Amino acid sequence: MTGDAAAADGGGRTEVKTTTCYMCACRCGIRVHLRDGEVRYIEGNPEHPLNKGVICAKGASGIMKQYSPARLTRPLKRKEGAERGAGEFEAIGWDEAFAILEERLARIRQTDPRRFALFTGRDQMQALTGLFAKQFGTPNYAAHGGFCSVNMAAGLIYTIGGSFWEFGGPDLERARLFVMIGTAEDHHSNPMKMALGAFKRQGGRFIAINPVRTGYAAIADEWVPIRPGTDGALLLALIHEIVELGLFDRDFLIDYTNAPDLVNVAEGGDSEGLFVRTDAPVEEGCFEPQNKLWWDRRADRAVPARAQDAEPRLMGAYALADGTAVKPAFQLLKERVKDYTPEWAEGITGIPAATIRRLAHEMGVTARDQHIELPIAWTDCWGRDHESVRGNPVAFHAMRGLAAHSNGFHAIRALGILMTLLGTIDRPGGFRHRAPFPRPIPPCAKPPKGPEGVRPGEPLAGMLLGWPADPDDLFVDDAGAPVRLDKGFSWEYPLSVHGLMHNAITNAWRGDPYPIDTLMLFMANMAWNSTMNTVEVRKMLTDRDEDGEYKIPFLVVADAFHSETVAFADLVLPDTTYLERHDVMSMLDRPISEFDGPVDAVRVPVVPPTGECKPFQEVLIELASRLKLPGFVAADGGRKYRDYPDFIVNYETEPGSGIGFLAGWRGAGGEKFMKGEPNPRQWEMYARNNNHFHYELPRSYQYMRNWNQGYLQWARHHRLVRYAEPIQIHLYSEVLQKFRLAAQGRRKGKQPPEALRRRVETFFDPLPFYYPPLEWQAMDSGRYPLHAITQRPMAMYHSWDSQNAWLRQIHAHNYLFVHPSVGAAGGFGDGDWVWVESPWGRVRCMARFSEAVEPGTVWTWNAIGKASGAWGLAPEANESSNGFLLNHLIAEELPRLLDGGRVSNSDPVTGQAAWYDVRVRVVKAADDEPRETAPRFAPVPPPPGVRRFGARVRAYFAGGRGR
Amino acid sequence: MADKQLALVIDLNVCVGCHACVTSCKEWNTSGEAGPLADFNPYGADPKGVFFNRVQTYEVGTYPDTETVHFPKSCLHCEEPPCVPVCPTGASYKRAEDGIVLVDYDKCIGCKYCSWACPYGAREFDPHQGVMKKCTLCVDRIYDQSLPEERRKPACVLACPPGARLFGDIKDPDSEVSVAIREHGGYQLMPEWGTRPANHYLPRRRTRMHIHPDELVRADNPLKKEGELPRPDLSDPSLDDVTTW
């Protein structure tokens, strides 16, 4: 396999190494061809289950990332006396860097661990960064989830025990109808494209619901343009139609959901809205006891759920023997959607009622009449044998178009319910889980229950991020005030299961809930594209208190490139690229599992580190060892792990647990998997298997996993789960109702602060409902008639790729795409300079007319605009002169509607950043204005170790010729 | 006329415009026989570069009936390539054995005349080397015996995630490409110029669903079980009560 490179130019010592791509979060297998040690060609690895040999635009441009002039190559310290943000640094050695960190962090840990905050962006190693933070003892840790798509995770996991995003997806191999909602690219970049191509060739029908028609939507058989932020209304109307016509899968609802379970509807009682439960004794654990009631249609009375040959009613209103008024959960859903008619939705979404009806009919009829029976016998949790696995071939996929709104949680709950009504959960042709999903609803991990969870010199007593099952799981003090810097798991955003990274800087700057000392950012460009209200946030980073100290005293940035955020650092830790380091895609984190079973993977270095770059993984191991964090010190008190590879092999979640970062080739000789003692030769074994471990489940374990006895017992045996109990779908969410009862003062235990009672009561509705995004209610939407959204370009990864000589030629700067009618109204033409104004800021950019956008919506490619001087680009580069960032227009905080306080611009349930709620107006820029973007920022100089590329030509030829 | 004509067939029905073919082409070729593919101002204003393949986007129709068409384009390896006869040096030539149109960098004097004679804008001059360049159909891969059979394909074809790029001999009626052209209405670009491009494009194909009203009300409607589709009560009036014969 080395011949081709040689043949290609008849020279050079060539070799081919395999590893895992990280030009994006998809993590495809790649083959890296080297000539004389230089990267010559990167191709998809045909023997990798994820991408089966294909590669994307980013992955194929890895060479230009590896040899980018924007690479940080030396640890940097802010120059004495230099202003933060000016980007003036002196190069230092790693010893000094570690000494600085060790001294500072040790002090913080012994005094007040909360004063160290670690936030990581679009990284892939939350298991390790999280472990470090937990052992350090700070509660202030989160990754990108909060500003990314936590609504998608929470909304679906609290409903079906799994989700899209990296946790599950549509089974396009067997689907006949595929509905994609609010997705531009997503994490499964290559697999989605491969599946979509095959699906279309098989003649499957593809419907795209999106305000914009690009990328995937371009090849849809039908494009359904929708007004941003209104999908909840559409989904509820679809549910309405499907319920009205009886197009739902009744058997599925009865067997696998809480639809038939009786809910107490007695007005005013403490248990109003809770399921009625028999007092049969139940085992306690993080699973749902099966002690609910059904209303049996033949006996016409309440019977224990699943009682022998009982057949429940889904509809109707009944009274228990003791007179308690009860209704099946499904009845409550039916009542909820009664007024959510297609006509009602038409007014909100802009989609004709007839279209909404047709969509509902297509879904219902396809699910019902084109159903699949796979000849796979399986046994459910109740011991019933099934001859086959049934599938209703209607698949959905949705991402941030639903998630990134302040009403996203309920919209996504509605989607989960729609998928459930159609009977498509973990069934062929529908939605399929990826291990380690499904999880119990909610999953077991819980944050500490109060301030006492944080103790100097001790690890955090609880998980950093978890899944509250009721108000008592919140991470608040006695006054109900947040313990976390980002106010995660507080009454403001009770189910913020991924934290609220997007508020970390603002809160730290304001000292609300408390000031911190050291903020460490790993792989997060928080001074630019992953922050809201960018202009102000950049000021906060340099703001000082009365006695001249920075309000955020110490800022550490671990990055591989000269990003906008680097300029604000007091200490910069240069990371390696993905081609230079060991790395794992762990079952403890978000592995790359397939529908048919768990898959995890590794990265192995194919080229040596550049300059003094050090893998951040090594940095954490080193720091943990120096700080003597529990788990990182050997019996003799010395350091326990030589380095990261050694750590990966030998670390166990608990001594002897046999569970570690990698699931494959465990056990002394690599004979075990999932669980087993450390195997010294684990890395080799992964390397030999194209850097991944793939366990294909027996076919009878591959479907219906929420209720599949075989699977659940297998999962329990291999410690994926603690309990092999069925995971019933939460059509009706008792969890949410518990928060509502607390807010209504009808529940013992933790109580919300008065100011927040109405907020919690309003938004913790056990059934999905539609409300306009909060931001629209906080502003005069008449003055800002347009919705502004962004999309991921398929050839760029967030802010990373402007330093990539090839990719930036595709997107050197961005335009604001508008429907021609917007130009007509604003008096500007195609290509003109315009001002985009929101209540929170204004940006000058160029407009491009498009007929492929809903006329009330304007959009642009995400994170193309850059700050002058960053990313190894010349100060006059297009990115900073013509490119722009929509983030300047998006507020990170909103006036709190119900009581006038301040809240994050986020979903009130999950704290999901509401990026796509922003509304704008567009006006022509005056002719005498400069033809350049605004705001612009003073160029920052390249720091030591980052050399700006002087030459005019780059003629890359691995092995020398041409340069 | 050659009895073999290699070509790409691009399926616009599944092309999502991801540009994988653009950069994978660049990376394969820049360090290969056809390389380097130079970039100018790579990190400055208005970066420019030599690419053998570009993906463009067109909009067809007006809102809401808009089609967005992603349109990849590289040299079409015409069977009557106007770019070849005009070349004064013979640097531009069409291979008899497989119909690939190539440029011999060692003969090219960089007069650019051939590019004037290409109606498709498929040639890219490289000021760095001073020669004309273009898609080589990855001639330095597709015959490489050291590669496994299934990888002996152009870099862009191997890269394309949705499989929108097919490669093969359009003169062989049984080849994948010939079948695709036949069965899916493959067409050529600007046939009016008589260049007879070897590369073909497959048009958009639509899948629709037709629902008969009967399908919406059916025998086993679950609503019946819920008593939601009422049967009139026995006591309700009927003809039986009023008619005599």
Add this chain to the structure above:
Amino acid sequence: MKPAFSVLFLTTLIGAGQGLFLALVTGQFYWVIGAEAVRESGAFYAGGAALALAFLALGLLASFFHLARPMRGWRAIARWRTSWLSREVILLPAVMGLVLVYGLLHLVDPRTVLVTFSNGKSLDLPLAAGFVGAGATVLLFVCTGMIYACIKFIREWAGVWTVVNFTLMGLASGFTLAAAYAAVTGSALRGFFVASALVLTLVALAGRAYTFRRHARLGAPSTLRSAIGVHHGAIRQVTQGFIGGSFNTEEFSSPGSPGLRRRLVPAVLAAGFAAPAALLALGWQGPDAALYAAFAVQYLGLLGERWLFFAQGNHVQNLYYQRAA
């Protein structure tokens, strides 16, 4: 199309050179057939040939600047069977050689008679050589014109008119140059050259004016429909696929706004044709300076004409490169 200055100079310089040479030969031939014409000295023709040669050489020199790889220029003779460019590359040196021979013969012996005619005049060796050279020169005009005329993807260029105009403009500028030369040398052929230059300039004006009008009326050579093969009335390019630019957006893009280009037409017609014509008329019996000016003005005018010739050329490929986003 982007006007390449090397090519502007190449075509205008050799045009004038070729024209001048043809003027000399016709001047000489005019004596043979003409009624009471005077016979010019060998030195006069030799000098003229030298001047023509100088123009041709400068043109050739300019052409090298158009090649990215001039050292390989010689390779361009390879494809004379199919390539007009190749043919031009062969003919240009050939013509120069013949001009040289013509000039030299005039110096060494202007008098070897080949045939003597009834009117007592005779065809001598230099004139014979002149005829051969003239033939080659005319062919060269055809080649140069055909290089552009055969590009059917540029409607403004395609067709016989390009050849006709290149020839006429070359002749016009060449005869004007001859007139100026005659004035310098005080030659008796002055009147003959002025008169024919005037006529040729006016004919060239007609030819060029016609094509300018024709261009204005040309429809699009192809449509986006056939370009991407989608049969719909409303097709717009949203992006050409890259932002920065590429060879295809530079080589084929026309400088200046369409408006500017339109406004330049009359200027070019005035400078390249009308004004020289007037100056020629003025210089007929009048001051020599008028003739010098005539050539200077005409040459600059034709440079402008050539610039417009390129700038107005709209290549079919531009359908694919309209917009970035």
